[in-house]
Amino acid sequence: MVLIGNGKKTVFWLDTWIDNCCLAEHFPNLFHLSNNKEASIDKMGMLEGYEWIWFFSWIRPLRGQNIGLLDQLYAILSTVHLDKDGEDRLIGKDNKKWRFSVKSLCGLLSPNPYTNSGFSFAGIWKGIVPPKVEILCWIAIINRINTRCILAKKGILDISESNCPICLAEEESVDDILLHCHKHWIIWSKIIKWWGLDWRCPKSLSDML
Numbered sequence: 001m002v003l004i005g006n007g008k009k010t011v012f013w014l015d016t017w018i019d020n021c022c023l024a025e026h027f028p029n030l031f032h033l034s035n036n037k038e039a040s041i042d043k044m045g046m047l048e049g050y051e052w053i054w055f056f057s058w059i060r061p062l063r064g065q066n067i068g069l070l071d072q073l074y075a076i077l078s079t080v081h082l083d084k085d086g087e088d089r090l091i092g093k094d095n096k097k098w099r100f101s102v103k104s105l106c107g108l109l110s111p112n113p114y115t116n117s118g119f120s121f122a123g124i125w126k127g128i129v130p131p132k133v134e135i136l137c138w139i140a141i142i143n144r145i146n147t148r149c150i151l152a153k154k155g156i157l158d159i160s161e162s163n164c165p166i167c168l169a170e171e172e173s174v175d176d177i178l179l180h181c182h183k184h185w186i187i188w189s190k191i192i193k194w195w196g197l198d199w200r201c202p203k204s205l206s207d208m209l
Contacts, residue, residue: 005086007041014038019076019154026146030069033058041082052082072156140174141205148172175204 004010010017013024013031024031031037035057036044045054054077062070127134139145149171152162164172167181177184179201192199 004041004080005083007044007082009087010041012036012039012041012044017041018080020144021146023073027069027073029066030062030073033060033062033066035059047082047084052080072151075154075156140178143174145174145177147174147177149176178205 004017013034014022014037016022019026024037044056045052047053054074056070136145148157148162148164150173151157152159162171164170164176164181166183169182170176170180179185179188185201188201
């Protein structure tokens with residue numbers, strides 16, 4: 001990911017520089033409506049005194065849920081502090097000298113909880129399924145899907161909105177979305193029956209590794 005300095009070398013929407021995510025993927029609706037899809041961070045606002053003010057230009061005025069998405073984006077950006085005298089730097093998670101290396105990149109792609117489990121992330125990238133499915137599997141395993149539970153913990157949603165909108169019974173977590181939601185499980189059961197499998201639902205995704 002990128003450690004932000006003055007923001008001149010980092011593309012606001014397309015680079016991974018905040019909250020371990022690409023904003024274009026996190027806010028696809030806003031990205032689609034943006035007039036500045038390839039603008040660097042320093043072109044997306046200006047410094048007023050000691051405060052950075054964000055400016056956005058849209059293809060058309062935002063309406064409905066997109067206004068709420070913009071509020072979520074502002075909440076995430078509220079933690080950003082640009083350094084007008086510093087340069088953007090590519091960093092590795094555990095590299096204290098702030099130098100990018102292949103080893104540190106591997107560390108980012110294979111988080112610590114799975115390094116000793118015998119699980120190989122390389123098994124995901126086989127091209128057996130479409131790339132979007134591979135990416136979904138990867139971010140699910142490393143618990144990077146922005147579920148309602150995670151968004152509530154970040155303060156983007158109210159804690160009262162953290163329940164699964166499908167079953168309304170449990171907090172919407174990765175395990176709930178992919179395994180435990182009883183309405184989703186109806187679909188899984190039919191697939192398992194079609195394939196003639198004998199399979200019991202694990203407690204969590206990590207139990208499947």
